[in-house]
Amino acid sequence: MRRLRADCSRCAGLCCVALPFSASAGFPSDKHAGEPCRHLDRSFRCRVHAELRPRGFTGCTVFDCFGAGQRITQEVFDDGNWRADPALAAPMFAAFAVARHLHEVLWYLAEAAEFPLPARLAEEVRREFERVDALVGTDPDTLAATDVDAVRREVGPLLSRVSDTVRALVPEPRPDRRGADLAGHRMRGAALRGATFRGAVLIAADLREADLRTVDFLGADLRDTDLRGADLSGCFFLTQPQVNAARGDSAIRLPDRLVRPAHW
Ligand code: SF4
Structure with a gap:
């Protein structure tokens, strides 16, 4: 599960730029997708990290990329830096927007793999994890074009069977x-x-x-x-x-x- 945990120290601030937010209970103002948050510093650190909630950035305290940020930065774009190379910005942000959802699916599958499941079901979980993991590891254009909803629909029934199996052990x-x-x-x-x-x-x-x-x-x-x-x-x-x-x-x-x- 370790690689499915966010490591902001190895990410180029992707969630603070790639994703939009709008003035609401979770954010104090609007920000468009691809626009760097005004609180993001040159080293991709949040200047107001210690006071996000008092400043109205509750949404930032809730968000988690499931490790997609560092994977896109370090693996898919080979330590890519969209500030130093602006041509990287659009493809990095597009890849991240998809990868964060696929990493959430990987989180579920990794969790399922830890249960003592019947051998055939465990094998299905293992294969599905490898398949979704390979989708993230593909080239950036293919990744960005991946249909996340379709992946969720494909994985959902398997997770349901895992759930039924695990909960059946409870009276x-x-x-x-x-x-x-x-x-x-x-x-x-x-x-x-x-x-x-x-x-x-x-x-x-x-x-x-x-x-x-x-x-x-x-x-x-x-x-x-x-x-x-x-x-x-x-x-x-x-x-x-x-x-x-x-x-x-x-x-x-x-x-x-x-x-x-x-x-x-
Ligand atoms: S407030 Fe901080 S954590 Fe939230 S988007 Fe801006 S830089 Fe990122």
């Missing part, structure tokens, strides 16, 4: 909340072990002190979800951006692969 009931609109719902202290919240909307839901062990969170919207005191050990397909977007505290139990956000 019933295993609540199925796939795609449910649970925004603002009160589930404090609920016994949800082995549930699936795949694609569910949990915006501002109250999951304080809930038992969320071995829960599938793939694609769930956890913005402002209150997870204080919850037990998320063994949950899966939960990503760092989802965790960063939720509310938490020091009492939450997280899987080892995830980092407790500094703002909790």
